[in-house]
Amino acid sequence: MRKDWSTSTGSGVDLHLDLAAGEGRRDGLERALRSAIRSGRLAAGSRLPATRVLAAELGLSRGTVSAAYDQLVAEGYLLARHGSGTTVAHVPDAGTRRSARSVAPLPHDLVPGTPDVTAFPVEVWLRAARRALNAAPSSAFGYAGDLRGRPELRASLADYLGRARGVAASPERIVVVGGYVQGLSLLARALGPGAFGMEDPCLPFHREIVTNASREIVALPVDGDGADVSGLGSGRRSPNCAAVVVTPAHQYPSGVTLAPARRRLLIEWARSSGGVVIEDDYDGEFRYGRQPVGALQGMDHEHVVYAGTCAKALAPALRLGWLVLPATLVDPVIEQLRLTTLQVEAPGQLTLAELINSHAYDRQIRLGRARYRRRRDALIEGLARLPRLGAAGISAGQHVLVRLPQDGPGEADVIEAARRRGLALSGLAEHWHAGHAATRPADGSQGLVVGYGTGSESAYRAALVVFFDVLADLYGGFETATSSLASVS
Numbered sequence: 001m002r003k004d005w006s007t008s009t010g011s012g013v014d015l016h017l018d019l020a021a022g023e024g025r026r027d028g029l030e031r032a033l034r035s036a037i038r039s040g041r042l043a044a045g046s047r048l049p050a051t052r053v054l055a056a057e058l059g060l061s062r063g064t065v066s067a068a069y070d071q072l073v074a075e076g077y078l079l080a081r082h083g084s085g086t087t088v089a090h091v092p093d094a095g096t097r098r099s100a101r102s103v104a105p106l107p108h109d110l111v112p113g114t115p116d117v118t119a120f121p122v123e124v125w126l127r128a129a130r131r132a133l134n135a136a137p138s139s140a141f142g143y144a145g146d147l148r149g150r151p152e153l154r155a156s157l158a159d160y161l162g163r164a165r166g167v168a169a170s171p172e173r174i175v176v177v178g179g180y181v182q183g184l185s186l187l188a189r190a191l192g193p194g195a196f197g198m199e200d201p202c203l204p205f206h207r208e209i210v211t212n213a214s215r216e217i218v219a220l221p222v223d224g225d226g227a228d229v230s231g232l233g234s235g236r237r238s239p240n241c242a243a244v245v246v247t248p249a250h251q252y253p254s255g256v257t258l259a260p261a262r263r264r265l266l267i268e269w270a271r272s273s274g275g276v277v278i279e280d281d282y283d284g285e286f287r288y289g290r291q292p293v294g295a296l297q298g299m300d301h302e303h304v305v306y307a308g309t310c311a312k313a314l315a316p317a318l319r320l321g322w323l324v325l326p327a328t329l330v331d332p333v334i335e336q337l338r339l340t341t342l343q344v345e346a347p348g349q350l351t352l353a354e355l356i357n358s359h360a361y362d363r364q365i366r367l368g369r370a371r372y373r374r375r376r377d378a379l380i381e382g383l384a385r386l387p388r389l390g391a392a393g394i395s396a397g398q399h400v401l402v403r404l405p406q407d408g409p410g411e412a413d414v415i416e417a418a419r420r421r422g423l424a425l426s427g428l429a430e431h432w433h434a435g436h437a438a439t440r441p442a443d444g445s446q447g448l449v450v451g452y453g454t455g456s457e458s459a460y461r462a463a464l465v466v467f468f469d470v471l472a473d474l475y476g477g478f479e480t481a482t483s484s485l486a487s488v489s
């Protein structure tokens with residue numbers, strides 16, 4: 001049962017909120033406001049009613065309304081300014097990016113998630129597709145005999161993942177999926193009962209996928225050593241978690257690499273509890289330091305599901321990913337695939353197999369690594385001129401976390417200032433699990449999750465100029481924004 005609240009904000013905007021029965025009053029109000037903001041029903045800049053007014057209209061205490069407002073300010077949904085009340089912040093589709101709604105893009109974009117799709121190797125792809133499709137048996141164009149995916153691709157992935165990522169993969173245990181998102185969704189339906197442990201912070205879209213499969217989420221704290229599962233207990237003390245989902249090579253969004261002791265802890269947790277670890281290796285190929293970081297799955301292929309994707313190395317729009325599964329999970333995952341999309345499209349799989357076999361895939365990754373490293377260096381050099389800011393998670397991937405000082409403008413202020421200059425940014429706030437304040441660092445960590453993959457080289461350079469200008473205006477300490485950009489060409 002839902003209760004509808006309709007009220008009118010001070011600025012005359014109609015505020016329609018609905019509260020699910022059985023929910024705490026503050027939780028209900030927070031959830032209803034978040035959902036109104038995310039869906040766009042409460043637009044950026046709208047002024048919310050004073051706490052006293054809303055409390056009276058909804059029959060809540062003023063303290064409950066103020067606590068809900070404070071929480072949403074901390075999460076970046078609302079802005080509180082002395083003298084001008086509480087207004088709705090601009091919430092970019094941001095960390096989620098995967099919105100059902102289309103929003104007008106801003107001219108500059110440093111939101112993480114998308115690689116430089118202008119560098120997609122169209123000619124290389126077309127040549128590989130021609131070769132692969134000419135050589136394919138005609139049965140490849142019918143319904144799949146084997147729902148795990150094309151045998152050509154599973155064989156080339158087994159070889160590639162073993163040599164490039166240290167994954168113990170055999171073609172029988174590989175299931176080709178429509179990107180990591182489909183893989184996670186299938187796993188959330190295929191595994192036995194129990195919650196999913198998920199890193200806090202993590203990508204909000206992935207939480208939605210898990211809750212959409214009617215799973216509870218347990219928030220796992222993340223510190224400088226990565227995700228910590230010690231709070232889950234072990235053996236029969238942890239019967240409620242069917243899986244934990246982690247990003248060991250480059251935690252999303254903090255960028256931390258999972259420390260060896262934490263890797264062991266994860267494996268011990270899985271062995272003693274009977275749960276599985278889902279390893280999201282979304283950007284594992286993009287490492288810039290000397291130290292390679294192999295896949296966790298190499299430590300125990302009966303308790304770890306390895307999940308990989310083409311989204312960073314080639315393009316998200318290919319919607320191609322893969323799961324390397326413990327033997328017992330292959331059939332349950334295939335059954336969920338059968339009941340949802342039946343199979344993954346075959347021409348793309350055949351083309352990718354050809355790219356991997358001809359080593360064009362490796363070449364593409366090497367080119368990408370050099371490109372993203374240059375872009376990252378330009379970002380880091382610029383940030384080094386802003387003494388009050390620090391960057392974390394710089395050794396890999398296509399994003400860094402820019403930490404903001406506690407005693408200055410908060411992330412919502414930076415995002416709003418950037419938006420006014422035409423630059424889309426993503427903050428840390430939306431990545432925290434709602435209602436799990438216990439796993440959040442006590443300092444309230446304010447930060448920007450800055451993607452350096454998106455856009456062509458020139459678009460990226462232009463976005464960086466705006467970014468540094470915004471930061472210099474807010475935090476000072478930068479003589480010239482453009483001098484650090486020479487290295488991006």
Ligand SMILES: Cc1ncc(COP(=O)(O)O)c(C=O)c1O
Pocket residue numbers: 112113114178179180181182203247252280282308309310311316320321
């Ligand atoms: C944390 C994380 N996992 C996985 C992915 C890849 O998802 P998909 O393969 O569904 O495009 C991304 C892409 O941005 C990501 O940020």
